[in-house]
Amino acid sequence: MRLVLLGAPGSGKGTQAERLKTELSVPHISTGDMLRAAVAAGTPQGLKAKAVMDAGKLVSDDILLGMLEERLTQPDVKNGFILDGYPRNLAQADALEHLLVKIGQPLDAVIKLKVPSEVILGRCEIRFKAQGRADDNPETVRDRLVIYAEQTAPVAEFYAKRGKLQIVDGVGELEEVTARVKRALENESAAANG
């Protein structure tokens, strides 16, 4: 299974990917986690990314594509992946299409988790209080939602035009949302198998 999870910041992409990876027997690839690991390790990419991430902006497409290409060509990805946090703009969507053709791993499904902004603000505030992630600061989350609407929302349209997009309600208990995503994946594979 090669799956892309789309959704606004705090919509639960990472949370759901962690729950699904064992069942689907594929790795969870989060560009946010990769960037936070690079920041923590103090790599040159991490040093460049930190201020951008803390401000809730998007890190440069070049840095992301380099990291992703390296990750998607590792052996554990041969049976598929759950990609969380990428693509976040149309240039990244194009780059991903090219990369997947190059490595012969076309996408099976794209799922967008739909969550209203007021719910997102509430979730990120809880995480901000618990973990202190700078980009979960309520002011920064508002900025991230604007960037999402301007740059990331068109990515859903990109996949809708290719007949790949499914939209899933991301509000509810974690188990409920996971069950909805699984149903959407079953529908996708039933449709693919005729």
Ligand code: B4P
């Ligand atoms: P990410 O790490 O992708 O951060 P996110 O959007 O906040 O995560 P997600 O939607 O996965 O939410 P989560 O499950 O954690 O990105 C961070 C930053 O990295 C970006 O702002 C950007 O700077 C940079 N970046 C990453 N990818 C990039 C790219 N491709 N290009 C450029 N820059 C990039 O859930 C959030 C909270 O909600 C959690 O606390 C969770 O417990 C809670 N929650 C989840 N589901 C819930 C539910 N059903 N009910 C109640 N709470 C729930």
